[in-house]
Amino acid sequence: MGQTPHIAVVGGGSTGAGIARDLAMRGLDVTLVEQGNLTHGTTGRMHGLLHSGGRYAVSDQASATECIEENRVLRDIASHCVEMTGGLFVKRPEDSEEYFEEKLTGCRECDIPAEVVTGEEARRMEPHLAKDVDKAISVPDGAIDPFRLVVANAASAQEHGARIETHTKVTDLLVERGEIVGIEVEHDSGPGKRVHGTEGGTEEIRADYVVNATGAWAGRIGDMADLDIEVRPSKGVMTIMNVRQVDTVINRCRPKGDADIVVPHETTAILGTTDEEVEDPEDYPEEQWEVDMMIDTLSELIPMLQEARTIRSFWGVRPLYEPPDVGSTDPTDITRDFFLLDHEERDDLPGMTSIVGGKFTTYRMMGEKISDHVCGKFGIDADCRTADVPLPGSEDFSVLRDYMDEFGLRSPIGRRSVERLGSRADEVLTTDGPNPTVCECEGVTRAEIHDAIEGSGSDLNAVRIRTRASMGNCQGGFCSHRMASELHAEYDEAVVREAWDELLQERWKGQRHALWGEQLSQAALNYALHATTQNRDRDPADGDSVDFSAFDSGRSQAGGVADADVAADGGTDGD
Amino acid sequence: MAIESDVLVVGGGLAGLTGALSAAREGADVRLVSYKQSTLRQASGLVDVLGYTPEGDGPLTDPFATIPSLPDRHPYRTVGVETVREALSLFDDAVPTYEGDHTDANALVPTHGGTVKPTARYPAGASAGLASDDRDTLLVGVEEMVDFDAPHVAAHLDAAGVPFDVRGETIRFPGDLRADAKVTRYAKLLDTDGEVAVRGRKVPARDALAQRVNPLLESEARVGFPAILGDDEHAAVRAALEEKLGVDVFEVPMGPPSLPGLRLEDALFDALDDAGVSIETGNPVVDFDGEDRVERVFVEKNGARIPNSADQYVLATGGFVGKGIESDREGVSEPIFDCHVPHAEDRYDWFETELFGDHAFARYGVATDDDLRPLDASERPEFDNLRAAGSVLGGYDFAAEKSGSGVSIATGYAAGQRAAQEAR
Numbered sequence: 001m002g003q004t005p006h007i008a009v010v011g012g013g014s015t016g017a018g019i020a021r022d023l024a025m026r027g028l029d030v031t032l033v034e035q036g037n038l039t040h041g042t043t044g045r046m047h048g049l050l051h052s053g054g055r056y057a058v059s060d061q062a063s064a065t066e067c068i069e070e071n072r073v074l075r076d077i078a079s080h081c082v083e084m085t086g087g088l089f090v091k092r093p094e095d096s097e098e099y100f101e102e103k104l105t106g107c108r109e110c111d112i113p114a115e116v117v118t119g120e121e122a123r124r125m126e127p128h129l130a131k132d133v134d135k136a137i138s139v140p141d142g143a144i145d146p147f148r149l150v151v152a153n154a155a156s157a158q159e160h161g162a163r164i165e166t167h168t169k170v171t172d173l174l175v176e177r178g179e180i181v182g183i184e185v186e187h188d189s190g191p192g193k194r195v196h197g198t199e200g201g202t203e204e205i206r207a208d209y210v211v212n213a214t215g216a217w218a219g220r221i222g223d224m225a226d227l228d229i230e231v232r233p234s235k236g237v238m239t240i241m242n243v244r245q246v247d248t249v250i251n252r253c254r255p256k257g258d259a260d261i262v263v264p265h266e267t268t269a270i271l272g273t274t275d276e277e278v279e280d281p282e283d284y285p286e287e288q289w290e291v292d293m294m295i296d297t298l299s300e301l302i303p304m305l306q307e308a309r310t311i312r313s314f315w316g317v318r319p320l321y322e323p324p325d326v327g328s329t330d331p332t333d334i335t336r337d338f339f340l341l342d343h344e345e346r347d348d349l350p351g352m353t354s355i356v357g358g359k360f361t362t363y364r365m366m367g368e369k370i371s372d373h374v375c376g377k378f379g380i381d382a383d384c385r386t387a388d389v390p391l392p393g394s395e396d397f398s399v400l401r402d403y404m405d406e407f408g409l410r411s412p413i414g415r416r417s418v419e420r421l422g423s424r425a426d427e428v429l430t431t432d433g434p435n436p437t438v439c440e441c442e443g444v445t446r447a448e449i450h451d452a453i454e455g456s457g458s459d460l461n462a463v464r465i466r467t468r469a470s471m472g473n474c475q476g477g478f479c480s481h482r483m484a485s486e487l488h489a490e491y492d493e494a495v496v497r498e499a500w501d502e503l504l505q506e507r508w509k510g511q512r513h514a515l516w517g518e519q520l521s522q523a524a525l526n527y528a529l530h531a532t533t534q535n536r537d538r539d540p541a542d543g544d545s546v547d548f549s550a551f552d553s554g555r556s557q558a559g560g561v562a563d564a565d566v567a568a569d570g571g572t573d574g575d
Numbered sequence: 576m577a578i579e580s581d582v583l584v585v586g587g588g589l590a591g592l593t594g595a596l597s598a599a600r601e602g603a604d605v606r607l608v609s610y611k612q613s614t615l616r617q618a619s620g621l622v623d624v625l626g627y628t629p630e631g632d633g634p635l636t637d638p639f640a641t642i643p644s645l646p647d648r649h650p651y652r653t654v655g656v657e658t659v660r661e662a663l664s665l666f667d668d669a670v671p672t673y674e675g676d677h678t679d680a681n682a683l684v685p686t687h688g689g690t691v692k693p694t695a696r697y698p699a700g701a702s703a704g705l706a707s708d709d710r711d712t713l714l715v716g717v718e719e720m721v722d723f724d725a726p727h728v729a730a731h732l733d734a735a736g737v738p739f740d741v742r743g744e745t746i747r748f749p750g751d752l753r754a755d756a757k758v759t760r761y762a763k764l765l766d767t768d769g770e771v772a773v774r775g776r777k778v779p780a781r782d783a784l785a786q787r788v789n790p791l792l793e794s795e796a797r798v799g800f801p802a803i804l805g806d807d808e809h810a811a812v813r814a815a816l817e818e819k820l821g822v823d824v825f826e827v828p829m830g831p832p833s834l835p836g837l838r839l840e841d842a843l844f845d846a847l848d849d850a851g852v853s854i855e856t857g858n859p860v861v862d863f864d865g866e867d868r869v870e871r872v873f874v875e876k877n878g879a880r881i882p883n884s885a886d887q888y889v890l891a892t893g894g895f896v897g898k899g900i901e902s903d904r905e906g907v908s909e910p911i912f913d914c915h916v917p918h919a920e921d922r923y924d925w926f927e928t929e930l931f932g933d934h935a936f937a938r939y940g941v942a943t944d945d946d947l948r949p950l951d952a953s954e955r956p957e958f959d960n961l962r963a964a965g966s967v968l969g970g971y972d973f974a975a976e977k978s979g980s981g982v983s984i985a986t987g988y989a990a991g992q993r994a995a996q997e998a999r
Contacts, residue, residue, distance in 0.1 A: 486721075523936075536690060536931075541735040548706060551705075553705055
């Protein structure tokens with residue numbers, strides 16, 4: 001084949017972004033489309049665990065082995081997204097001794113470094129563990145920022161020539177003469193970066209091959225060409241605490257169950273999760289009992305969680321898949337393995353492969369497999385380089401020196417900025433003007449916000465996931481309007497107002513599941529700041545026009561109103 | 576021996592301060608105990624009375640005309656519109672640096688979010704900036720400050736349809752303040768008029784600021800700054816800038832920490848001192864004694880429980896924000912006297928899906944009888960001698976109505992006055 005093949009990748013989660021990077025690095029033309037922001041689907045709604053593989057070491061050793069391999073790769077190529085916290089599988093007195101031994105053996109069989117620690121040692125590592133914890137197995141679990149990782153993958157793909165279109169929804173698969181030849185998409189705001197208020201439009205993207213990497217949404221894409229892809233979406237809740245009660249990933253050492261993991265993540269700790277099959281990946285109940293269960297059950301491991309402050313909860317849907325003949329009834333029994341469904345082989349419809357199932361930790365390996373598969377279609381012999389070439393931000397960690405003075409940032413802010421930006425810190429934080437802090441909870445400065453705006457258009461939720469601004473304790477109470485003002489440097493007021501409203505509404509969504517105690521006080525304060533101080537709930541720019549002349553214009557102004565009745569007749573306007 | 580007084584006010588926010596002042600002016604011997612920093616420093620310093628109806632109609636030109644048609648359970652209905660007027664008179668007398676008392680009409684004040692907000696009383700420092708005044712306006716922001724972006728606020732005000740031309744300009748603040756300086760640092764620099772370096776010369780801060788703004792002025796009749804124009808010397812700072820710029824100067828109220836809120840707190844504390852109120856701050860009230868009457872409360876101080884007794888008590892501890900109302904996953908409570916707080920059993924009924932929906936939590940607080948005494952679950956007064964004032968009261972959503980300060984002043988006034996009368 002003479003020309004470079006053009007591949008359309010559908011889905012901007014970890015899998016899609018990983019595939020786009022891989023294919024672009026192998027020299028193929030790539031267009032990635034995502035219906036929302038990057039990570040909009042499942043990737044942005046996970047607990048941020050970088051698996052050691054320990055969780056699968058008994059039930060699914062193939063997955064466990066893949067996890068530990070990729071764990072090592074990501075520590076290397078995505079170091080600025082990873083915090084190697086280490087993990088513990090903790091056994092309580094009522095948990096099975098036999099299973100504990102199986103877990104230990106399983107880890108060793110899968111080449112996962114695993115050591116037994118006594119209850120006392122475990123409590124020395126994590127002082128808030130329950131007094132009656134028997135013992136634990138330590139494993140190299142870690143925390144990973146899925147947003148940063150996906151943005152870095154997309155940025156790398158772009159550097160290698162890929163086109164990335166967010167807020168672009170696939171409306172149809174183009175089928176001609178019994179073959180899929182591209183996709184039809186609807187842009188929310190015109191091609192390129194999202195800008196509110198820019199007219200969108202449809203576009204036909206013709207492609208030599210289509211990769212359906214839409215996870216839980218794969219069935220919907222399949223339906224467009226009458227393909228049956230039986231993804232079984234399964235929802236899980238994650239509850240975010242306002243501080244890190246633990247600095248190590250804490251797993252409950254028992255066969256399977258809900259509410260059995262706590263992942264320290266940035267300034268927070270994330271409790272997870274549940275596993276319940278749902279019909280629709282976009283519309284499922286988010287329920288109180290799920291949040292209560294996280295707190296109550298995980299308090300058995302970490303008693304202080306019972307009284308601790310949660311800042312929000314969110315739900316994600318796993319894109320589980322199993323071949324139709326397996327027939328598991330309980331979603332926890334469905335394999336976490338991934339599957340390539342070549343629709344030519346499977347359905348006699350050439351031109352597209354779907355990738356379903358799988359896990360975040362192995363996203364890169366999934367990308368490699370499907371890229372091999374796609375290259376095979378075109379007889380291209382190109383090596384995968386994604387395991388060796390660091391992502392943007394992780395290139396050179398010698399830059400992790402003391403940036404505090406260099407960028408004039410107060411020390412904790414400097415440290416956190418550099419942790420987030422990695423090797424991009426120099427480029428992002430070097431500014432001409434003053435660089436004040438915009439988000440105090442997460443230590444995000446103006447320069448970092450502007451860098452994110454450059455990458456994401458007028459979308460403040462996209463700025464949020466790139467920077468963590470508004471993701472801390474106050475949940476945007478103090479910084480949403482500041483973020484909006486920073487956007488105003490680039491975009492006009494009406495665009496900014498819409499983006500600002502979207503951010504506020506998104507922040508409210510998850511907080512609703514944390515409205516008691518301290519966080520209800522916080523929410524009441526935020527409400528007072530936004531509604532009372534800023535009057536954003538009755539913003540006159542959004543509503544009917546106001547008769548300004550009917551109001552008090554001050555004692556010193558000529559014709560200042562004596563009372564409201566007089567004002568209604570004309571007031572001071574034009575005096 | 577307990578510390579004794581006629582009236583003991585618990586809480587140092589707007590309601591508590593007003594309550595103590597009104598009780599003292601009624602002749603009572605008054606003591607006020609307050610735990611944390613007052614929520615006044617989180618408030619803009621504007622005194623809203625009523626900007627919108629509970630249904631969201633507004634902005635209302637005349638808050639007093641609407642009060643009689645509010646729902647029965649609204650605190651304004653409990654005290655009545657005449658009491659609201661009397662309470663504001665007390666406020667106007669105690670805080671002469673505020674304006675708006677020349678009319679019943681609300682003023683529309685620009686907010687740092689770029690909207691306008693209906694309010695009944697405003698600091699003199701904000702009066703030249705009213706959006707219901709039609710003079711053209713220049714807003715000046717400070718590059719190092721993220722809370723007030725003048726071009727953004729100006730564009731937003733324009734979209735809100737203000738009846739004047741408004742422009743925003745951003746300056747580098749003179750002097751060597753770091754990027755994250757607190758508003759109080761700017762205020763202090765202007766208060767002291769300390770010298771700052773400008774192109775190698777030492778210039779007093781007020782002059783230096785005026786020099787930066789002067790070239791930006793076109794034909795505007797007034798210049799607005801974020802609320803950083805001095806603390807103790809605010810009036811002098813503003814007067815100096817007006818003289819140097821030759822136009823009116825005003826502040827746009829901002830969020831926390833709010834200098835106008837702090838200045839208001841100072842003014843009220845001064846008024847309490849003048850009225851002879853004894854004040855203790857920094858220690859919490861943790862418990863009480865009593866069945867039908869509150870006999871004494873206990874203030875925790877350095878680990879000891881100090882009894883304070885009075886004939887009458889005013890509970891002005893605030894709502895969720897001030898922690899006068901608390902909650903856990905099971906329910907909502909009032910932590911000191913365990914007064915009944917009516918609320919939905921299921922916590923998922925406390926809020927609405929929409930950000931600015933009609934949130935039930937925003938109206939949670941104690942319910943009272945006509946005498947502002949908190950009621951128990953069977954609608955009988957919890958105690959004969961305990962009255963509640965301010966955000967600890969339920970039945971109104973101050974944020975949506977823009978009624979927070981007005982309710983605090985009106986109910987604080989009424990509770991303090993009745994407590995003093997009863998204590999005789």
